Amino acid sequence: TLVILPALVPETILGVGLLVMIKAVDQPRSMALLVLGHILLTLPYVVLIVQARMVGIKRSYEEAALSLGAPRVSTFREITLPLLIPAVLASILLAFTISFDNTSASLFWRPAGVETMPTQILSMLKISISPEVNALGT
Template sequence: MSGARDREGRWAWALTRLVTVLVYVFMFAPILATVVLSFNKSMFGGFPMTGFSFQWYGKLLENAAVVQAFKTSLWIAVVTAAVTTLVGIVTALALVRFDFRGKGLLGTLVILPALVPETILGVGLLILIKSIDQPRSLPILVLGHILLALPYVVLIAQARMVGVKRIYEEAAMSLGASRLSTFREITLPLLIPAVVAGALLAFTISFDNTSASLFWRPAGVETMPTQILSMLKTSISPEVNALGTVMIVMTVGIPLIGGILIQIFTRRTRRYKTRETA
């Protein structure tokens, strides 16, 4: 009886592994194909490849529309990361360290955009600005990206701030430091991993956003994702594959860099705490 159960268990685990592998192949095979075909020498994107070439990346640099879309996305992402990091750290500090009326409501409102699908949020904001006769503009697009990225920064900062013991802050204030000085000299250095992680995540969310940008961008303004969609309407060329590869590298590489930086800052913080306790 136990032997039959063991065989059933092995078959179940084998089936689970097979399904898992198939799911990952289904998810990542198109990405791999896009990266590989971006180096295809032929102008017709497909297999078999006729040669290896970087010419399509050179074409991107010569494409004024692509360069402008990249600059627009980069500017929006940098502004979004800066604003959401600043507002997110302050909001997380208020939610974790202070008690005030409406604290639960504030926490719910801050996290709410992460719970609503981007399409519904995009349509809702579009209807709102149309109802007040406000034309779509670049500042509205930036505010929309800030709205989408802020919940994640707050959650990361809250998780980090909960782990920061108040004893360090209380010790600094007992020695005469003001709240601002305590935050600047004690709390903020301990929050550096959360600051870096939140900023990079906000940058990635903004730079890679597609659905909301389609609703909020003004006429004549293209971001990188919307530029790719507009290029796909005409044809699928290796130039589109090259642009997609650039997007993949940035959206995957930036979080990886962030993870490495977080590990470095965390190790330094632990060493600092160890020295203080020693």
């Protein structure tokens, strides 16, 4: 599907593509663009993890709650959501890791004067390898 497409495109191409699109509509680079870019980059992984968990949830749990008279919202809140929480937490951790590892696209998307952690580490590595770089990298 189209949601998984950003996972198939290299990060550099995705970074340049989003930057070209933003320049075409004459928008400056901003923090919102940086956040949007990282969401676009990590969304496929989140969707795949949560979708895999949704497939594993037995429909009979929801059907039993509905047959006993529980409303759909209550069924989702009491049955489905607690079963999805591990997948959501795992996808949040994976999204953070992917976003933290992404240096190339962050270089394209960040506004002037803003340093993300990966771009800061890259800047520090250009000068010299120091204990701070080692501490930030672990």
